[in-house]
Every structure is written in C-alpha cells, then in structure tokens.
Amino acid sequence: MNRKRPSALAACSRKRRHAATDGASTLQSDESSWASLHDDLVRLIGWRVLASDLLDYVRFRAVCPHWRSSTVCPRGRGVLDPRFHPRRWMMLPEGHGLHPGHDKLRKYVRFFSLSTGALVRARLPLFSSHCILDSVDGLLLLQRDQDTAVRLLHPFTGDIVELPPLATLRTGLSPIQHQILNWSFHRTVSATSFRVGADGVVTVMIALFNLARVACASTIDQQWKLSTWSISHLWRPMSFRGKIYMMRCPTFYSELQIFEIDLPQDEEDMAGSGGLCFLPEPKLIATCPAGKLQVPYHLAECDSEILVIGRNGRHSSHVLVYRLADIILDRIVPVTSIGGNALFVEERVLSVSSRVHPTIVGDSVVLLHPKEYYLGQYHLGSITWMPTADGCVIDNGGVPSPCSLIYHIFTCCHRATWNKGALLYQGELQPDWKVKKKWRQGA
Incomplete structure (x- = not known):
C-alpha cells in the first residue's frame, strides 16, 4: 500500500498539471483572440x-x-473634438467648507455622472489659482486669478483652450457702469456656448446674467466684446448644441417668447468698436400663448431636446412641462413623461436619471415646494408632491450632515454655491463665506 501511494499521488499531480496547463492554454487562447x-x-x-x-x-x-x-x-483632443466632451458629468460640490481643489482634498476634484451616479476624481492643481465660472458639455470655464484670463478646461484629459482676460469686458461699459458695477457682475455667467472652427479656432459666447448682456471672444482675439443688445434680467438663459436660448415675458400675463442666440459665423460678425460686438440679434423661434404657462419659467435640456418649465398659475404648486418642439408647432400640451428622468430646478436645470439615486422618482421635477418650502419632487404623471431625500426642510437651519447625494445635485443648480463647493444649498438666504481667504464669486 505504501508503494502505491506515491504513484497515486503522482497521477493526481499529473492530472492537476494537465488541467492547469489546459486551462492556461484556453485562457491564453481567449486573450489572444480578443487581442487579435x-x-x-x-x-x-x-x-x-x-x-x-x-x-x-x-x-x-x-x-x-x-x-x-x-x-x-482623447488627450490633446478633449476640447477640440466634441466626441470627447464629458457631457453628462458634473463637478461635485463637497460641502464641509472644502472648495474644489482644497488642500485637504489633496488638489483632487470629484465629478459625478448624471446618468449613473458614478463618482470619479481628477487631480487639478490649477484650481489653486483659478475660479470656476460655468460648465458646458462637462467642460469647465475657468478664470485665472492673476490676470483674469479665461480658460476652457477638459477635467479628465487636462486639455485647455486659452481665451482673453475677462477684465477686457470693461472696455464695453459706459463710465457710469464702470463706477457702479463691481467685479462680481462680470462673473455671473449663466450660460456658455462654443464652436470649434475647421481651422481649430474656438469661439466662446457667454451670457452675463447681472449685466444682461452677451459677450463673445475667440482664441485669436485680444479681448471680449459685449453685445449691443440685452437679454432678460428675469429668466436665465440656457446653452444647447452650441447656441444660447433665452426667454422674454414683459408682464406676468403676457405670452412667453423664446429666442435663439447663435454664435457669430465669421470675424465680420465679431466686428465692433469700443468693446462692443455686432452679434446677430436673438431670433424668435417660439411663442407660448398667455395663460398656458405661468412664472417662474425655466429652460431645460433633457434627452437631446429642450423643455420649458413653469406653473399652471402664479400661486399654484402644480408644475407644467412642455417640449419646445411642440410649442414651435403650436401643440401646447404638457407632457407627463420625460424618459424616466428627473429635472432638478433652481437657477439652472439638470436632467438626472432616476438610476442615480434610489429615492429619485422618474418623470418628476425636483425643486423647492412653493408653499411648504421643502425640497420635494413633483410627479408629472400623478400631479402629486412628495418629499425627496430625507424630506428635510431647507430653511435657515441648513442641510443636515451627513446628507443625501440629492442635496449635492441640487447645489449644482445654484451656481454661486456650486462653484465654491464649500457649503450646500440652503435656500434663499445664502451665507457669505471666504474662498481662498477672499470674499469672492467662484472657487
């Protein structure tokens, strides 16, 4: 028996070796087939x-x-090739007094996907000398502190496009405006669009909400130029596919007009003097009859189309959503489905998939309840309100910590809070706080 045991063990060992060899060869074969x-x-x-x-x-x-x-x-093409734009990614506001790129974060900035809720981080040391103005197609519009130069940054590839200093905007202001307007007016960017020419020249257009003007510059320009016409002080514009869309409504009982602002097609469109630019005037593309939609109005991008959001009465808590394409065709019928997404509504509107968080309800609008003042979601199909996240009331008491990702997403809709990232959105009364030891707009 003792003599047979080594042979049995040897046979077993040989079987294991053969099995391992066969498995390895199969694995190598599979790998080589994919690699080939x-x-x-x-x-x-x-x-x-x-x-x-x-x-x-x-x-x-x-x-x-x-x-x-x-x-x-993607590196080297991140800005110039639109296929590589991180469109559904948004910078995450950290809260806890930590602005983007804070030393305690080791210069890292986190981003999250509006489609899946996935989180990634990118090390961006330049945030120590830049502030954030806006985000377009996932790219970040930055201003350099030392000379106010504007830069368009791809956060994942590190590609940067250089634009003229923002301070050159002041050449288009009147002497009185120079005296009464502080620097924060130049940083209130509420929409950004850009176009990459066949020659690689990038032209950027920004809507300055507080100035109620549009400014334009390209990578070969020396200064920004202001439009000779104004935009509405009431309703914030939105960028979509290289254009800016804005609304006008003279009174609460007037029809709602929607305009399209296109980028200049050539240098002649950029011509002007004294810091002014003769941009093509806004083009009226749709009119919503009076009484169909009431204030407050919002524009949103959702599943590659533009939506118009409002109420069914000035003091009503019922939310209405229309497709811009339907309004253009004079089909003024509110929608009850938005592809299973949720629209987070504040200064700007974000379309977020219901897969991002288990408490986000599809086909809903997430906003502050107009009467009871809590962060809720209005379901378009059942026309009912329900609390979102933990149902916490957003008031002067602020948001509890730790809190749901939903509050971070909602903070992204309020630019003055999002671009600092140090505090989460706390309602109408936002406290002032220092960023980089300065009282400033932007991180």
Whole structure:
C-alpha cells in the first residue's frame, strides 16, 4: 500500500498539471483572440462605447496595448473634438467648507455622472489659482486669478483652450457702469456656448446674467466684446448644441417668447468698436400663448431636446412641462413623461436619471415646494408632491450632515454655491463665506 501511494499521488499531480496547463492554454487562447481583433473592428467598437460615455471609452482603451493603440487617444483632443466632451458629468460640490481643489482634498476634484451616479476624481492643481465660472458639455470655464484670463478646461484629459482676460469686458461699459458695477457682475455667467472652427479656432459666447448682456471672444482675439443688445434680467438663459436660448415675458400675463442666440459665423460678425460686438440679434423661434404657462419659467435640456418649465398659475404648486418642439408647432400640451428622468430646478436645470439615486422618482421635477418650502419632487404623471431625500426642510437651519447625494445635485443648480463647493444649498438666504481667504464669486 505504501508503494502505491506515491504513484497515486503522482497521477493526481499529473492530472492537476494537465488541467492547469489546459486551462492556461484556453485562457491564453481567449486573450489572444480578443487581442487579435482587427484594428478597424476595435476602432468601431471604441466609437460605439464612446457614444455612451467618455470614461467607458477610457476603460475600453485600458484593456490591452492593442486596443489602446487601435483607438484614438482623447488627450490633446478633449476640447477640440466634441466626441470627447464629458457631457453628462458634473463637478461635485463637497460641502464641509472644502472648495474644489482644497488642500485637504489633496488638489483632487470629484465629478459625478448624471446618468449613473458614478463618482470619479481628477487631480487639478490649477484650481489653486483659478475660479470656476460655468460648465458646458462637462467642460469647465475657468478664470485665472492673476490676470483674469479665461480658460476652457477638459477635467479628465487636462486639455485647455486659452481665451482673453475677462477684465477686457470693461472696455464695453459706459463710465457710469464702470463706477457702479463691481467685479462680481462680470462673473455671473449663466450660460456658455462654443464652436470649434475647421481651422481649430474656438469661439466662446457667454451670457452675463447681472449685466444682461452677451459677450463673445475667440482664441485669436485680444479681448471680449459685449453685445449691443440685452437679454432678460428675469429668466436665465440656457446653452444647447452650441447656441444660447433665452426667454422674454414683459408682464406676468403676457405670452412667453423664446429666442435663439447663435454664435457669430465669421470675424465680420465679431466686428465692433469700443468693446462692443455686432452679434446677430436673438431670433424668435417660439411663442407660448398667455395663460398656458405661468412664472417662474425655466429652460431645460433633457434627452437631446429642450423643455420649458413653469406653473399652471402664479400661486399654484402644480408644475407644467412642455417640449419646445411642440410649442414651435403650436401643440401646447404638457407632457407627463420625460424618459424616466428627473429635472432638478433652481437657477439652472439638470436632467438626472432616476438610476442615480434610489429615492429619485422618474418623470418628476425636483425643486423647492412653493408653499411648504421643502425640497420635494413633483410627479408629472400623478400631479402629486412628495418629499425627496430625507424630506428635510431647507430653511435657515441648513442641510443636515451627513446628507443625501440629492442635496449635492441640487447645489449644482445654484451656481454661486456650486462653484465654491464649500457649503450646500440652503435656500434663499445664502451665507457669505471666504474662498481662498477672499470674499469672492467662484472657487
């Protein structure tokens, strides 16, 4: 028996080795089959993945050296090629007194996906010398502290486009405006759009809400130029596919007009003098009859279309949502479904998938209840209100800590809070606080 045991063990050992060898060869065969995909096929799959999400594309390229070499690298093309824009990603306001890039965060800034709720972080040391003005297609519009130069940054690739100093806007102001307007008026960017020309020149247009003007500049310009016409002081504009959309309503009982502002097509459109720019005037594209929609009005982008949000009465708590395409066709019928998304409504509107958080209800509008003043969600199908997150009332007491991701998302809708990130949104009365030892607009 003792003599047979070594042979039995040897046989067992041989079986294990053969099994391990067969398994390894199968694994190598599987890996080699994936790694041997034709370059064109890998590239085609990569473009399909990129259409879903930029970071999925980055992970796809990291699978193996062959897939990486067969696909286009986003770095160096992050701003100039719209396919690489991180459209559904938003900078996360940290709260706890920590502005973006704070030393306690080791210069990291976190971003979250409006589609999945996924969180990633990027190390952005330049935040120590820049403040944030706005976000467009996931890109960040920054201002450099030392000279007010404006820069368009791709947070994941590090690509930067340089634009003229924001201080050059003052050349388009009158002497009286110079005296009465402080610097914060120049930083109230409520919408940004841009276009990349065939020659690689980037033209950027920003809507300055407090100035009630639009400004434009390109990467080959020396200064920003203001429009000769004004935008509404009441309703904030919105950018969509390289254009800016704005609303006008002279009185509470007037029809609502929606205008489209296009970027200048060539340098002649940018011509002007004294810091002014003869941009094409806003184009009226839709009119909503009086009585169909009441204040407050908001524009939103949702599933590649523009939505118009309002109430069914000045003092009503019922929310109405219309498709701009329907208003243009004179089909004034409110929608009850918005693709399972939720619209977070404040100064700006974010379309957020209900997959982001378990308490977000699809086909709803998340905003402050107009009468009871809590953060709630209005379901469009059942026309009912319900508390969102933990149901906490947002008042002078502030938001409890720890708190739901929903409060962080809602803070993103209020630019003056979002771009500092140090505190979460706390209602109408926002406390002032220092950022980088200064009382300032922006982190």
